[in-house]
Amino acid sequence: MPLCHTEDQTMLADTVRPFLAEQAPVRHMRALRDAGDRTGFSPDLWKRFAELGLNGVLMDEADGGLGLGHVEAGIVLEEIGRNLTPSPFLATAVGAVTMLRGGSTAQRQAWLPRILAGEAVGVLAIDETPRHRPGRIALRAQRVGNGFRLMGEKRFVTHGHVADFLIVAARTAGSCEDEMGVTLFLIESHVANLTVEAERLTDSSLAARLKFDGVEVLKEAVVGEVDRGFDGLTKTLSALRTGASAEMVGVGSGALDMTIGYLKQRKQFGRLIGSFQALQHRAAHLYAEMEVARAAVLKAQELLDCGDAGAEQSVMVAKAMTGMASALAVQEGIQMHGGIGMTDEYDIGFYMKRQRVLSELFGDADYHADHLARLAGY
Amino acid sequence: MSNPERFRQETRAWLDTNCPPEMRQPVRSKDDVVLGGRRAVYKDPAQQLWLDRMAEKGWTAPEWPRSYGGGGLSPEEAKILQSEMGRLGCRNPLSSFSLSTLGPTLLKYGTEEQKREHLPRMARGEIFWCQGYSEPGAGSDLASLATRAEDHGDHFLVNGQKIWTSDADKADWIYCLVRTDTSNKHNGISFLLFDMETPGVSVKPIRLISGYSPFCETFFDNVKVPKKNLVGELNKGWDVAKYLLSHERESLSDLSAGQLSLGQIAKRAVGTEADGRLDDPVLRARIALFEVRALAFRAMSERFVDELKHERAPPHQASVMKYLGTELNKQRHELMMDAEGSDALEWESDRSRGGANARAWLRTKANSIEGGTSEVQLNIIAKRILQLPGA
Numbered sequence: 062m063p064l065c066h067t068e069d070q071t072m073l074a075d076t077v078r079p080f081l082a083e084q085a086p087v088r089h090m091r092a093l094r095d096a097g098d099r100t101g102f103s104p105d106l107w108k109r110f111a112e113l114g115l116n117g118v119l120m121d122e123a124d125g126g127l128g129l130g131h132v133e134a135g136i137v138l139e140e141i142g143r144n145l146t147p148s149p150f151l152a153t154a155v156g157a158v159t160m161l162r163g164g165s166t167a168q169r170q171a172w173l174p175r176i177l178a179g180e181a182v183g184v185l186a187i188d189e190t191p192r193h194r195p196g197r198i199a200l201r202a203q204r205v206g207n208g209f210r211l212m213g214e215k216r217f218v219t220h221g222h223v224a225d226f227l228i229v230a231a232r233t234a235g236s237c238e239d240e241m242g243v244t245l246f247l248i249e250s251h252v253a254n255l256t257v258e259a260e261r262l263t264d265s266s267l268a269a270r271l272k273f274d275g276v277e278v279l280k281e282a283v284v285g286e287v288d289r290g291f292d293g294l295t296k297t298l299s300a301l302r303t304g305a306s307a308e309m310v311g312v313g314s315g316a317l318d319m320t321i322g323y324l325k326q327r328k329q330f331g332r333l334i335g336s337f338q339a340l341q342h343r344a345a346h347l348y349a350e351m352e353v354a355r356a357a358v359l360k361a362q363e364l365l366d367c368g369d370a371g372a373e374q375s376v377m378v379a380k381a382m383t384g385m386a387s388a389l390a391v392q393e394g395i396q397m398h399g400g401i402g403m404t405d406e407y408d409i410g411f412y413m414k415r416q417r418v419l420s421e422l423f424g425d426a427d428y429h430a431d432h433l434a435r436l437a438g439y
Numbered sequence: 440m441s442n443p444e445r446f447r448q449e450t451r452a453w454l455d456t457n458c459p460p461e462m463r464q465p466v467r468s469k470d471d472v473v474l475g476g477r478r479a480v481y482k483d484p485a486q487q488l489w490l491d492r493m494a495e496k497g498w499t500a501p502e503w504p505r506s507y508g509g510g511g512l513s514p515e516e517a518k519i520l521q522s523e524m525g526r527l528g529c530r531n532p533l534s535s536f537s538l539s540t541l542g543p544t545l546l547k548y549g550t551e552e553q554k555r556e557h558l559p560r561m562a563r564g565e566i567f568w569c570q571g572y573s574e575p576g577a578g579s580d581l582a583s584l585a586t587r588a589e590d591h592g593d594h595f596l597v598n599g600q601k602i603w604t605s606d607a608d609k610a611d612w613i614y615c616l617v618r619t620d621t622s623n624k625h626n627g628i629s630f631l632l633f634d635m636e637t638p639g640v641s642v643k644p645i646r647l648i649s650g651y652s653p654f655c656e657t658f659f660d661n662v663k664v665p666k667k668n669l670v671g672e673l674n675k676g677w678d679v680a681k682y683l684l685s686h687e688r689e690s691l692s693d694l695s696a697g698q699l700s701l702g703q704i705a706k707r708a709v710g711t712e713a714d715g716r717l718d719d720p721v722l723r724a725r726i727a728l729f730e731v732r733a734l735a736f737r738a739m740s741e742r743f744v745d746e747l748k749h750e751r752a753p754p755h756q757a758s759v760m761k762y763l764g765t766e767l768n769k770q771r772h773e774l775m776m777d778a779e780g781s782d783a784l785e786w787e788s789d790r791s792r793g794g795a796n797a798r799a800w801l802r803t804k805a806n807s808i809e810g811g812t813s814e815v816q817l818n819i820i821a822k823r824i825l826q827l828p829g830a
Contacts, residue, residue, distance in 0.1 A: 063745040063748070063749060064738070064741050064742040064745045064746075065742060065745050065746050065749060065751055321825050321827070324827060325826075325827065325828065333828045335827040335828050336827065336828045336829060338818075338821075341817065341818070341821035341822075341825075341827050342814065342817040342818075342821065344821060344825055344827065345762075345816075345817040345818075345820035345821040345824075345825065346817065348759070348820055348824065348825060349759045349762055349763050349820065352739060352759055353732070353735045353736055353738075353739050353763060354735065356735065356738045356739035356741075356742040357734070357735035357738045357739070359738070359742060360738035360741070360742075374734075375734075375738070378731055378734045378735050378738070379735070381728075381731040382731055382732065382735035385728075385731070385732075426728070426731065427724075427728075429731070430724070430727035430728045430730070430731050431724075431727060433727060433730060433731065433734075434702060434716075434717075434723060434726070434727040434730070435715075435716070437700060437702050437703075437730070438702065438703070438706075438715065439700075439702030439703065439705065439706050439711070439715075439716065439717045439723065439726070
């Protein structure tokens with residue numbers, strides 16, 4: 062498969078780009094923030110995603126989806142990133158849909174149609190510590206009668222406070238760092254003994270802290286097999302990391318474009334500041350870094366789509382590289398904007414905040430570099 | 440069976456039959472690399488055998504037309520050939536820089552006679568070429584070059600000096616930028632080919648910080664060059680030169696392919712902790728973050744090749760590749776020196792293969808200077824891609 066977009070993929074980008082630029086540009090996010098919105102996204106917009114079929118991008122055609130892959134999902138996410146659009150697309154249309162591939166028929170029938178229609182949000186609950194450590198799952202699920210009782214905490218669950226269902230990684234056997242003994246549970250949000258606290262994050266998005274204080278579920282809530290959920294968790298994380306990488310490419314590109322635009326318009330010392338070589342070289346370096354990140358993401362998307370064994374490694378490279386490149390984009394963005402870049406009125410700061418959240422989500426560059434080193438045996 | 444699949448199997452079988460076992464060992468020293476030329480030196484007869492077999496097949500220049508000594512392969516087939524050679528660990532039979540630079544340039548700009556004269560001999564490794572671009576007064580500002588070529592009816596008379604001419608002391612022929620019009624900077628340059636044995640050509644190697652002398656000063660004193668050796672139009676050599684440079688930048692951009700992983704090198708020198716991690720956490724982290732960039736850049740190289748094939752590469756992307764690839768290669772060698780500690784400092788011992796790593800480390804410092812400095816590439820990106828205003 063050639064490492065560039067096909068004609069169909071280019072066409073999809075040509076549809077999605079104006080759609081998001083018109084329906085949900087940065088001022089859409091700003092308006093939600095200024096209104097003190099507590100949902101975290103616009104349900105109307107989520108419906109319009111559904112009308113375009115985007116929510117089913119990764120669903121099989123038999124399930125009513127588009128039957129497309131991560132390259133296509135990434136096209137949508139890049140535009141979400143460029144416009145800083147608040148949306149449950151990554152969590153639900155990528156995360157929950159990938160996870161439901163391993164779900165029971167009943168689970169799939171209950172949730173896929175509602176996701177497709179833009180009527181349901183489903184999210185994964187993985188993190189338990191401030192730094193992403195999916196290899197350490199301590200939340201316990203004890204067998205009780207015909208089901209399980211869950212005790213423990215989850216955090217950094219984006220859209221968790223408005224989700225219709227949660228997929229929770231819990232420990233049914235073994236100790237905290239064992240891969241064996243992890244079980245995934247699909248839980249409706251309105252269950253007894255679950256406390257959900259919505260926290261406003263830096264980028265004005267909302268993420269939940271969940272407290273499971275003896276939440277009881279039936280054995281039908283298990284996704285896949287008991288004790289053997291780690292594999293499904295890893296696969297879903299790969300999809301989510303690739304998606305978050307594509308979104309970061311959008312955030313970084315958006316910041317880069319804004320900055321280049323500013324260099325062509327701002328005058329000092331009687332000259333456009335973009336004519337100063339000191340700034341030209343930094344902008345050119347940044348462009349080169351973003352191009353590397355973009356290529357790394359495309360590679361990961363293609364390997365995931367063809368089920369290649371090297372996909373996991375490529376995904377980690379993509380997440381780490383986009384983390385580094387987009388961090389440079391937003392940092393250089395503010396510096397080159399000068400004082401105006403520090404004002405709330407100007408959008409560049411929003412890019413910096415969103416980048417920071419996406420970089421942390423599902424593991425930052427350090428996490429993935431460390432993991433790659435372990436895979437490479439050093 | 441589909442055609443590509445059949446081609447893959449036939450290629451695999453042919454390589455397996457024809458590639459001598461010695462040529463499936465990793466390259467360890469400079470004399471493992473075959474440059475070809477009239478004065479070619481073969482350390483091992485297997486090198487010559489492997490070159491002859493591959494050249495016979497046209498596979499030293501897989502994508503050139505068969506009539507010019509190439510293999511006539513499609514881009515897809517060439518990719519398959521490359522991957523099958525990688526799979527069997529086959530060495531490159533002929534590491535001639537001109538195959539990827541002058542070759543494509545002659546295919547585009549050369550006359551039929553020039554193509555027939557030069558391409559087959561290049562592909563068979565019979566002629567080794569050097570490049571006469573830079574001059575003492577024309578480095579990054581290459582178009583200010585001053586080597587003169589005067590029109591003398593049936594020939595040009597060339598006078599002047601080139602510098603940083605790679606391997607000029609080993610080269611048989613040179614492709615050379617000369618000034619044919621002094622009144623016009625860019626539109627007064629022409630592209631000539633001539634034999635290094637022509638009377639009036641002399642060469643003086645330059646000793647570098649690595650202790651090696653890969654570059655020379657090359658002097659021209661009333662050198663007669665037949666008119667038929669002009670490539671492209673008179674005074675339009677800058678276009679030819681730029682076309683060739685973009686190919687050079689492509690080939691300089693992936694310098695780390697097929698090298699041993701830094702993590703493994705460091706493990707050998709530093710040792711590991713009980714859990715298998717490198718026993719130097721700070722070095723480990725630096726290597727790991729470097730490897731992220733190196734692997735990401737590999738994806739970018741792959742994308743670039745695919746874009747070129749599908750004619751979708753953005754203009755000036757070769758400058759992005761050259762900038763990133765050479766900067767990465769320098770970092771890689773810095774880390775390699777760090778990883779090997781004092782072992783890497785030995786300059787002459789057999790143990791260090793004559794200081795091979797230290798000399799290679801020093802050699803990489805030229806990567807971001809030759810073929811247009813990193814700063815020149817950044818200028819090109821800023822002005823041509825980002826369209827930032829001029830001063």
